[in-house]
Amino acid sequence: MSVNTASPPGTTVAVPPTGDLPERGRRRRKRRWAAWLFLLPWLVGLFGITLGPMIASLYLSFTDYNLLGRLSFVGFDNYVRMFTDDPRFLSACLVTLKYVLVSVPLQLTFALALATLLNRGLRGLAFYRSVYYLPSLLGSSVAIALLWRQIFGGSGLVNTALGALGMTDLPNWIATPEWALGTLIVLNVWTFGSPMIIFLAGLRQVPQELYDAASVDGANAWGRFRRITMPMLTPVIFFNLVLQMINAFQAFTQSYIISGGSGGPVDSTLFYTLYLYQKAFTDFDMGYASAMAWFLLVVIGLFTGAAFFTSRYWVHYDGE
Amino acid sequence: MVYPLLWMVASAFKPESDIFSDPGLWPATFTTENFTQGWDALGIPFSTFFLNSFVIAAISVLGNLLSCSLAAYAFARLDFRFKKTLFAAMLATLMLPFHVTLVPQYILFQSIDWTNTYFPLVVPKFLAVDAFFIFLMVQFMRGLPRTLDDAATVDGCGPFGVFWRIILPLMRPALAVAAIFTFIWTWNDFLGPLLYISDRALYTAPIALNAFLDSTGASSWGPMFAMSILSILPLFLVFLFAQKHLINGIATTGLK
Numbered sequence: 261m262s263v264n265t266a267s268p269p270g271t272t273v274a275v276p277p278t279g280d281l282p283e284r285g286r287r288r289r290k291r292r293w294a295a296w297l298f299l300l301p302w303l304v305g306l307f308g309i310t311l312g313p314m315i316a317s318l319y320l321s322f323t324d325y326n327l328l329g330r331l332s333f334v335g336f337d338n339y340v341r342m343f344t345d346d347p348r349f350l351s352a353c354l355v356t357l358k359y360v361l362v363s364v365p366l367q368l369t370f371a372l373a374l375a376t377l378l379n380r381g382l383r384g385l386a387f388y389r390s391v392y393y394l395p396s397l398l399g400s401s402v403a404i405a406l407l408w409r410q411i412f413g414g415s416g417l418v419n420t421a422l423g424a425l426g427m428t429d430l431p432n433w434i435a436t437p438e439w440a441l442g443t444l445i446v447l448n449v450w451t452f453g454s455p456m457i458i459f460l461a462g463l464r465q466v467p468q469e470l471y472d473a474a475s476v477d478g479a480n481a482w483g484r485f486r487r488i489t490m491p492m493l494t495p496v497i498f499f500n501l502v503l504q505m506i507n508a509f510q511a512f513t514q515s516y517i518i519s520g521g522s523g524g525p526v527d528s529t530l531f532y533t534l535y536l537y538q539k540a541f542t543d544f545d546m547g548y549a550s551a552m553a554w555f556l557l558v559v560i561g562l563f564t565g566a567a568f569f570t571s572r573y574w575v576h577y578d579g580e
Numbered sequence: 581m582v583y584p585l586l587w588m589v590a591s592a593f594k595p596e597s598d599i600f601s602d603p604g605l606w607p608a609t610f611t612t613e614n615f616t617q618g619w620d621a622l623g624i625p626f627s628t629f630f631l632n633s634f635v636i637a638a639i640s641v642l643g644n645l646l647s648c649s650l651a652a653y654a655f656a657r658l659d660f661r662f663k664k665t666l667f668a669a670m671l672a673t674l675m676l677p678f679h680v681t682l683v684p685q686y687i688l689f690q691s692i693d694w695t696n697t698y699f700p701l702v703v704p705k706f707l708a709v710d711a712f713f714i715f716l717m718v719q720f721m722r723g724l725p726r727t728l729d730d731a732a733t734v735d736g737c738g739p740f741g742v743f744w745r746i747i748l749p750l751m752r753p754a755l756a757v758a759a760i761f762t763f764i765w766t767w768n769d770f771l772g773p774l775l776y777i778s779d780r781a782l783y784t785a786p787i788a789l790n791a792f793l794d795s796t797g798a799s800s801w802g803p804m805f806a807m808s809i810l811s812i813l814p815l816f817l818v819f820l821f822a823q824k825h826l827i828n829g830i831a832t833t834g835l836k
Contacts, residue, residue: 292658292659292660292661294658294738294739294740295654295658295659295660295739296654296660298650298651298653298654298658298739298743299650299651299654299660299666300650301646301647301650301651301706301707301708302647302648302650302651302670302707302708302711302714304707305647305704305707305708305709306669306670306673308707309681309685309704309707309709310673310676310681310709311669312684313680313681313683313684313685313688314676314680314681314684316684316687317680317681317682317683317684320683320684327687327690389827390819390823390827391581391582392581393819393826393827393830394581394582394585394816394819395581395582395585397764397815397819397826398585398812398815398816400768400770401768401786401811401812401815402768402770402785402786402787402789402790402808402811403588403786403789403808403809403811403812404808404812406789406793406804406805406808407584407585407588407805407808410599410801410805411584415600416600417584417587417603420600420601420603421603424603450581454830457827457830457831458830458831460831461831461832506675506677509677510677510678510679512770512771513768513770513771513786516770517790517793520793520794533679536679536682537771540682540683540686541686541775546683546687549682549683550683550684552679553677553679553680553682553683554680556677556679556680557676557677557679557680560675560677561675564675
């Protein structure tokens with residue numbers, strides 16, 4: 261580095277005198293100064309749009325504030341109210357927890373199964389990979405949520421198909437409290453394409469020699485999958501799990517569209533984020549909504565932390 | 581897997597009565613009436629909403645590429661105080677659920693009269709708030725040989741010259757991934773416009789669809805499907821023409 265930064269012969273003459281600063285020091289100082297210029301937009305964003313509001317939201321969570329009236333400090337009232345005096349909050353927690361705990365494992369299982377199948381040197385891999393990925397790309401759009409509303413409606417596609425099979429007395433899935441969340445879970449599982457692509461990339465890294473050696477030793481396909489593929493893939497499984505979990509906790513659009521913004525029927529699709537939205541922008545209970553946001557942050561942190569903590573028992577990295 | 585999608589496309593060309601009775605993928609009676617009917621259903625033609633979405637997406641792409649690559653260059657190539665701390669702070673913001681900043685951001689943007697404008701949607705992009713792309717670009721830049729920078733420095737390039745003439749042209753693959761995902765995310769964004777845009781003429785395609793649903797109940801599926809199809813068409817085109825970048829982006833970084 262130091263050798264390269266010395267000026268080539270001829271250029272030193274052209275440099276105007278700059279006081280006592282040696283050339284190298286001056287240039288380094290200039291580079292340091294330049295670094296802050298490069299960082300400037302991000303720093304403004306970090307403090308103005310991320311950290312600042314984050315601290316503001318922590319403060320707001322201890323206040324009662326409705327945008328128009330006066331802001332009054334209420335201590336831990338919002339947090340206490342959440343757990344003792346708000347059944348809708350508790351039901352939103354339950355709905356979201358069910359959604360995360362059911363849809364994420366199902367989605368990852370599908371993704372892994374399909375990735376393993378596709379990895380068997382199937383012809384047209386690129387085509388299938390694209391076809392399975394398409395739902396992931398579109399899954400969070402309003403258009404797909406609308407489609408879901410029709411498909412699982414009373415006279416929707418699902419009931420037409422089941423009716424053709426001779427079934428009668430079919431429910432309107434979207435409007436039945438026992439089934440409505442299920443349709444949202446199906447929608448999330450349907451978008452298994454992006455974890456599948458990550459699994460496919462992971463499968464490429466598993467050395468073929470391992471499979472060959474296992475075959476020589478008489479392992480069948482299931483044995484090879486369980487003893488080689490699964491352990492070798494655990495880092496990728498872990499990565500996908502954390503990523504999809506964080507995503508699922510924050511799902512919003514689908515539940516908003518499918519329930520028309522209400523979280524109904526009977527709050528059965530009231531996602532945590534949807535309830536937060538209602539509290540903040542329908543009831544204008546800004547303090548309460550901020551407290552909810554911080555509770556969500558803590559919960560996501562705990563789940564991610566738990567994943568990291570348990571990972572040492574089931575995730576195998578190279579050379580272990 | 582894609583049957584529901586194909587069925588939606590087919591239904592958009594079926595008369596209303598056939599949508600519920602006919603699960604087939606080929607319309608028995610072919611009609612484009614759904615499109616003409618849906619196009620003007622909100623009183624303002626859908627072209628306005630598509631144009632709005634495009635404007636926001638294009639500005640967002642520009643903002644993200646510019647601000648994220650600048651910050652990434654500083655982290656990957658330059659020395660400054662608190663570099664490690666700031667890098668860690670950047671990574672920490674990746675994990676942050678955006679709901680934590682949602683309410684104060686709304687109060688902030690409202691207090692400076694930015695509601696019902698596109699500023700709350702695009703200005704953050706110029707401030708590198710999607711830190712994920714900074715991370716992506718730092719990783720990419722670390723793979724570029726430093727000898728190129730040094731050679732350019734010897735030839736008299738300052739840090740900005742190195743960034744503009746050497747690094748940026750070499751980063752095209754990473755820039756492409758960032759551009760594609762920014763486009764997809766802003767195009768699909770529902771909560772942002774829902775919060776900030778109340779004037780119908782400023783609606784983006786997703787909230788226009790939502791308004792469509794609100795105004796008709798769930799009674800006119802044909803026109804709604806027609807507009808839904810059009811609203812995801814740009815995503816589909818991105819998917820067709822930039823598949824390689826998309827797949828690479830997901831495989832290496834886990835973007836959705």
